[in-house]
Amino acid sequence: MELGEVKIIKLLYGGIYLIFSALIILRGTLDIVGIDLSQALYFVSSDIGYGIVVLSIGVISISYINSEDIIKQASGLFVSTVLSLGLLGLRILVILSHYLDYLLTQSVEGEGLFDLTSELSYVEIYTSIITIVLLYYAYRILRRYTI
Amino acid sequence: MNIHRLIHGSKDCPYSASKVTSDSLIIRGKLKIALAGIPNTGKSVVFNKLTGGRAWVGNWPGTTVEKKVGRFRLDSYVISVIDLPGTYTLSPDSIDQKIAKDVITEEDIDLVVVLLNASNIERSLYLLISILETGAKVVGILNFMDIADKIGIKYDIDKLSDILKIPIVPMVAVKNKGFDILKKRIVESVENEWINTKPINYNEFEEYIDRIVERLKESDISKRYSLRWIAIKLLENDRDVIEFISRQGVYDEVRSIILEADKYALERYSKHIDALIPIIRYQKINAILDQVIHKVAVAKKSFSDALDDILTCYRYAIFILIPVLYMLYLFSFEAAVFLSDLIDVIFSVFLSDIIYSLPFQVDILSFINEGILAGVGSVLVFLPNIALLFIGISVLEDVGYLSRVAYLLDRILSKVGLSGKSIIPMILGFGCNVPAVMATRVIEDDKARLITAMISPFMSCSARLPVYILFAGIFFPMHMGLVILILYLTGVVVAILYSYLFRRLVFRGPSLPFVIELPPYLIPDVKNVLLKSWVRIKEFVYRAGTIIVLASIVIWLLSVFGPIGYLGYTSLEEPQLLEESWIAYLGKVFEPLVKPLGWDWRAAVALLTGFIAKEVVVSTLAVLYGGEAVFKANLLNAFSPVSAFAYIIFVLLYVPCIATMAVLRSEFGNKTMIFTIIYMMLTAYIASYIVVVLATLLGV
Numbered sequence: 001m002e003l004g005e006v007k008i009i010k011l012l013y014g015g016i017y018l019i020f021s022a023l024i025i026l027r028g029t030l031d032i033v034g035i036d037l038s039q040a041l042y043f044v045s046s047d048i049g050y051g052i053v054v055l056s057i058g059v060i061s062i063s064y065i066n067s068e069d070i071i072k073q074a075s076g077l078f079v080s081t082v083l084s085l086g087l088l089g090l091r092i093l094v095i096l097s098h099y100l101d102y103l104l105t106q107s108v109e110g111e112g113l114f115d116l117t118s119e120l121s122y123v124e125i126y127t128s129i130i131t132i133v134l135l136y137y138a139y140r141i142l143r144r145y146t147i
Numbered sequence: 148m149n150i151h152r153l154i155h156g157s158k159d160c161p162y163s164a165s166k167v168t169s170d171s172l173i174i175r176g177k178l179k180i181a182l183a184g185i186p187n188t189g190k191s192v193v194f195n196k197l198t199g200g201r202a203w204v205g206n207w208p209g210t211t212v213e214k215k216v217g218r219f220r221l222d223s224y225v226i227s228v229i230d231l232p233g234t235y236t237l238s239p240d241s242i243d244q245k246i247a248k249d250v251i252t253e254e255d256i257d258l259v260v261v262l263l264n265a266s267n268i269e270r271s272l273y274l275l276i277s278i279l280e281t282g283a284k285v286v287g288i289l290n291f292m293d294i295a296d297k298i299g300i301k302y303d304i305d306k307l308s309d310i311l312k313i314p315i316v317p318m319v320a321v322k323n324k325g326f327d328i329l330k331k332r333i334v335e336s337v338e339n340e341w342i343n344t345k346p347i348n349y350n351e352f353e354e355y356i357d358r359i360v361e362r363l364k365e366s367d368i369s370k371r372y373s374l375r376w377i378a379i380k381l382l383e384n385d386r387d388v389i390e391f392i393s394r395q396g397v398y399d400e401v402r403s404i405i406l407e408a409d410k411y412a413l414e415r416y417s418k419h420i421d422a423l424i425p426i427i428r429y430q431k432i433n434a435i436l437d438q439v440i441h442k443v444a445v446a447k448k449s450f451s452d453a454l455d456d457i458l459t460c461y462r463y464a465i466f467i468l469i470p471v472l473y474m475l476y477l478f479s480f481e482a483a484v485f486l487s488d489l490i491d492v493i494f495s496v497f498l499s500d501i502i503y504s505l506p507f508q509v510d511i512l513s514f515i516n517e518g519i520l521a522g523v524g525s526v527l528v529f530l531p532n533i534a535l536l537f538i539g540i541s542v543l544e545d546v547g548y549l550s551r552v553a554y555l556l557d558r559i560l561s562k563v564g565l566s567g568k569s570i571i572p573m574i575l576g577f578g579c580n581v582p583a584v585m586a587t588r589v590i591e592d593d594k595a596r597l598i599t600a601m602i603s604p605f606m607s608c609s610a611r612l613p614v615y616i617l618f619a620g621i622f623f624p625m626h627m628g629l630v631i632l633i634l635y636l637t638g639v640v641v642a643i644l645y646s647y648l649f650r651r652l653v654f655r656g657p658s659l660p661f662v663i664e665l666p667p668y669l670i671p672d673v674k675n676v677l678l679k680s681w682v683r684i685k686e687f688v689y690r691a692g693t694i695i696v697l698a699s700i701v702i703w704l705l706s707v708f709g710p711i712g713y714l715g716y717t718s719l720e721e722p723q724l725l726e727e728s729w730i731a732y733l734g735k736v737f738e739p740l741v742k743p744l745g746w747d748w749r750a751a752v753a754l755l756t757g758f759i760a761k762e763v764v765v766s767t768l769a770v771l772y773g774g775e776a777v778f779k780a781n782l783l784n785a786f787s788p789v790s791a792f793a794y795i796i797f798v799l800l801y802v803p804c805i806a807t808m809a810v811l812r813s814e815f816g817n818k819t820m821i822f823t824i825i826y827m828m829l830t831a832y833i834a835s836y837i838v839v840v841l842a843t844l845l846g847v
Contacts, residue, residue, distance in 0.1 A: 032628040053473045056466035063463050064456075071448060075457045083470045090477045100485040108492055146450045147297050 006073045006141065007065060013077070013134060014061030016127065017054055017084075020044060024051030057083050071145050078138035084131045088124055095120055178226045178337055181250055183278060184262030185271050186233030186591075187550060187666040189290045192320040192675050193262060193329075194230045200678030215682070221330050224337075229256075235270055237277045238385060243591060245387070252281050252372065257337050259283045260329075265295035265302065265317070266667060268440075272432050273425075279311070279346040282373030286332050287315040293322070294451075294667045299443035307439040312343040321545075321672045344373045347431040349424065355382065355408040359401045366397050381405055384421035451547075451667040458548070459665070464555040471548065472574045479536035480578040480609065486531035494524030510707075513716030518703035523696055529581055529806060530688065536575060536582045537680040540589070545671035549589065550663050563643050564650025566595035567663075573599070573642065576606025577635075580807040584814060585683070594654040597815060598646050601823050604803035605642035607635050610761035614798045617765055621779055622791040630792070634799050641800060641830065702759060705730040722771055730755065744797070744835050745790025754797065760804045789842040793835040801831035 027041045028048035038046070045051075060083065063076035095116070102114035184190045198217025215230040231250055232243035251259055259278055263271040268289075279285055289302065308315040314332040318325030349356060359378035363369060368377060380388040382405060392398045405420070412420040457463055502516045503509075543549045549571070557567030568590045576583035583603040590596035607615075612631075619630040707718050709727040718724035725731055734752035741751045749771035757764040772781040786794065802808065802824045812820040 034625075049473065053470045056469040059466040060457065060463060063460075063466075069456075071453045072456045075453050076463075079454065079457045079467060083467065083474075086474055087470060087477075090474050090482065094477055094481040094484075097482045097485040101488050104485065104488055104492060108496055142450060142453055145447065146453045147299075147447045 003068065003070045003073065006070060006077065009134065009137070010061055010065060010073060010077050013130070014058045014065075014080070017058030017061060017080075020127075021051050021055035021058055024048075024054055053087065057087070070141065074138045074141035074145070077134060078142055081131050081135035081138060084127065085135060088128050088131070091120060091124060176224065178224050178257045179229065179255060180226055180258040180260055180333065180337075181229045181231050181254075181256050182260050182262070183231045183247060183251070183274065184233060185235050185264070185274055185664060187547075187664045188233075188262040188264045188271060189320045190230065190233060190262050191679055192545075192672065193260075193288065193290070193318075194228060195675050195678040196320065196323065196326060198228055200681055222334055224334070226333070229254075235274060237274070237281070238383070248281075248387075251278060251283050252376075256283065258286060258333060260286050260288060260333070262288045262290050263315075264664070264666075265289045265291045266298060266300065267664070268436065269429070269432060270664070272435070273428060275311070276346045276428060276432065279313070279343055280373070280376045280379055282342060282344045282376055284336055284342050285313045286329070286336050287311065287313055288320070288325070288329060289315055289317045290320050291667065292317045292324075293319045294449075298449050301441045301443060303439045303441070307435070310435055310438065311346055312341070321669060321675065344375050347428065347435075349379070349427050351411075352382065352408060352420070352424070352427070355404055355411075358404050362400050362404070363392075363397060366395055368392070368395055368397070379424065382408055382420050383424045384419075449667070454668055455551070455665070458551050459555065461555065468552060468555070468570075471543070471552075472570075475536070475539045475543070475571075476574065476578055478539045479532050479575065479582070483531035483535050487528050490527050490530065491524065494520055494527070498524075510713075510716050513707075514700075514703065517716070518700045519696060521699055521703075527688075529579060530684070532579055533582050533585070534680060534684050536578075536586070537683045538676060540571065540586060541676040541679045542671050544589075545669060545676060547666045547668045550665050553589075554663050554665065563647045564595065564598055564654070565646050566590045566592050566599070569595060569599040569646075572603045573606055576603040576608060578609055580604045580606065580608045580803045581810050584807060584810045587814070594650070594656075597819065598649045598654060600811060600815060601649070601819065601826075602642040602646050604807055604823070604827065605638045605645070605800065607638045607799060608761065608803075610804065611798055613762055613765045615795055617768075618786075618791045618795045621782055622786065622788045630795075634795060637796065637834075638799055641834075645826075645830075699759065702730070702756065705733065720770065725770065740832075744793050744832075744839055745787060746794060747785060750785070750794060754801065757798065758802065758805055758808075760806070761798065764798060789839060789847055792842075793838040796838055797831045797835040799831075800827060800834055802827050 023041060023044045024046070025048055027037060027044055027046040028051055030037050031046045032048075057080050060076055060080040063080075064072040067073060099114055102112040105112035182190055182194055194215065194217060198219050201217055201219075217228045217230070219226055219228070229250060231247045234244045234247045236244055237248040237251070238244055250256065261271070261275045261278055263275060275285065275287055287307075289304065289307075292302075295302070302317070304315050304317055314336060316325055316329045316332055318329065320326075356375060356378040359381060360374040363374050363377060368374065377388060377392070378401075381392065381401060389398065392401070409420040412418055412423045416423055418426070458467060498520055499516050502512050502520065505512060540549070543552075549568070552570065553567035555567065556570050560567055560569050569587075571589060572583040572586040575586050580603060583606065584600045587596045587600045587603070590599060615631050615634055616627075619627040623630045706725065706728050707714055707716055709718075709729055710732065711727060714724050714727055718728055730752055731748065733755060734748040737751040737755075738748040741747075741754075749768070752771060753764045753767040756767040768782070769778050772778050772785065782791075803811075808820050808824065811823055
């Protein structure tokens with residue numbers, strides 16, 4: 001893979017994260033001020049904190065985008081994909097914990113609440129497969145150019 | 148120090164290349180070895196793999212520095228391993244260095260195992276030479292051989308062993324490579340009488356060293372210490388050694404030689420002798436390395452360096468730190484929800500049912516359930532959070548990221564008196580203050596560690612959130628989110644303000660220079676991470692558990708007894724009965740204090756029970772304000788929006804829960820705990836009072 005291609009992939013990948021982070025933060029802010037756009041923006045979460053995390057991953061993706069150093073470009077992509085996958089893994093772990101907690105509450109108190117769509121946003125599912133592919137690419141580049 | 152060893156040391160070095168003798172001169176049995184090394188050389192991995200993680204953890208006497216001692220069997224020996232604090236030198240500049248020095252020179256240590264970082268050996272070799280000079284028996288471990296290999300560093304290990312006259316074991320500790328040889332060398336070394344107190348030669352200053360040694364020969368010092376080491380330390384102007392020699396009444400005898408050496412150093416090298424000794428040591432180290440290292444030309448960057456382009460770049464650091472800390476938070480708190488609730492259910496439902504089915508008086512059962520079990524449960528409910536937190540921190544530590552975070556943030560946080568590593572406890576404080584205080588252990592600078600522990604309870608822990616939600620929901624329903632955000636930010640601002648004030652007014656004086664070795668990135672070893680975490684978890688349960696159970700019993704007794712005697716266990720559920728209890732009387736004692744803030748005795752009692760855990764504030768208020776049905780209406784009558792806001796500000800800033808105080812006490816002692824209670828109480832009271840006064844002035 002050449003430098004130019006890496007740059008384009010980084011811009012696209014980072015761009016997706018930046019757009020989604022803007023939507024997540026927007027939905028969170030609208031929720032706080034009392035404007036309900038949950039139906040229109042159902043595919044993103046409304047957690048501002050999570051939005052900032054997604055924004056950070058987006059920024060790391062497009063890091064050193066003007067640099068001609070392919071190692072720096074690949075490092076940015078590698079770090080952002082590792083963070084992204086780590087985040088997804090932990091979100092799944094949290095959902096599992098919340099689901100088990102729901103089963104426990106239900107068995108003890110006879111009631112409980114668990115809504116998968118509010119726990120895991122579609123953004124995470126959409127981006128996870130492409131993230132794995134890009135992580136592999138970034139790793140290959142780094143392995144080729146470093147020891 | 149082993150006197151026998153010093154007096155009867157053999158003159159022939161057995162470590163010429165691979166030749167090792169094993170003349171068994173000491174009686175087989177118990178051995179004590181110390182594990183030394185500069186930070187991030189894989190010391191904890193070696194410790195855990197040798198001892199299988201079976202370790203006793205405590206503090207070094209009179210300090211808050213963690214002491215770890217483990218044990219393992221080897222041949223016919225039972226070997227105790229003392230894990231020394233990571234240190235770069237044996238000078239008395241920091242508590243860590245002083246501990247390492249004292250253990251090596253004062254305790255009866257049979258062998259010191261020193262870890263060397265093969266990918267960057269210079270500084271570790273400096274420490275090894277310093278340790279050899281004390282007269283200790285040493286085995287060197289050349290760790291990270293795989294990384295050295297990758298970056299093109301090849302060692303002539305036999306030659307290094309030959310020059311230093313000690314066994315050197317090449318290892319990749321994290322991959323379990325080299326342990327068999329290490330164990331063999333440990334046995335051979337302790338069974339052999341050879342020691343090398345002169346690993347390097349100090350050129351023309353050898354003459355001064357010899358003269359000092361000659362003068363000290365007649366004194367009792369020679370029975371306890373290597374005189375050569377004492378002489379070098381005197382030339383290095385080591386204040387502990389000077390003090391010791393002065394106490395022995397022989398300093399005056401050697402002072403003239405030191406001054407003479409200093410004069411010569413100034414004339415010849417334009418440097419004082421104490422500055423020149425380390426320079427010579429480094430020159431000798433470089434000369435040794437020239438002989439034993441063969442660098443293979445490597446044109447490429449290492450994988451770790453490539454990652455550091457991003458991970459240690461100031462421009463992008465914050466964008467990596469945010470997701471990492473968010474993930475640590477998710478892992479420690481959100482992922483632990485099920486396990487915490489499971490423990491809660493086991494204690495509050497299953498065990499409670501079992502207890503109440505026992506054939507005893509209900510009052511006794513209530514005491515066991517509410518008095519003892521509730522206390523034990525309140526500790527164990529934290530356990531999943533703490534266990535996952537320690538696992539998370541260990542992973543970040545072993546990956547190598549924690550060192551980078553500290554390096555990046557030190558520049559900013561040092562301006563307010565904190566260390567780069569303070570960020571971890573501060574962020575964790577948002578989940579729970581107990582692990583936040585425990586996590587301060589990663590901070591080497593004592594003052595920064597203490598300040599971080601004292602200010603981290605200002606971070607709004609998750610237990611305070613139900614109180615905020617209750618009050619913000621009732622009194623500020625339209626601006627609930629904003630009110631809660633203000634509370635969180637207030638906690639952070641107050642914490643930063645206090646850390647600045649503490650550094651400027653209370654804990655003045657120089658802080659430790661921030662030195663950190665950035666280790667290569669590694670995939671963490673699961674066993675090591677789990678073992679390291681297990682040792683810390685065990686310690687938490689033991690330390691925090693005892694005081695919480697006691698406190699819980701006291702609160703129960705105060706709630707079921709009053710001036711008229713025993714009220715019955717139902718007083719915990721009946722407001723009229725509870726009003727007759729000692730805890731209510733206590734609340735009424737504090738009522739005049741809380742009256743100016745617009746609260747009554749019930750609000751004061753809720754704050755008192757909040758000592759157990761902040762969530763208890765809500766349940767106490769619910770009981771005292773007439774049960775669930777009329778609770779909210781009664782709260783609206785009892786509080787105005789201003790006094791309600793002042794109340795949640797108080798909840799944010801007043802003393803942390805008993806668990807946090809217990810950990811503060813066990814980590815830093817009674818004084819720190821009491822000081823923290825007092826200053827936080829005062830802060831909470833003053834801040835709440837300011838809220839009330841400002842509101843009055845503004846006519847709200």
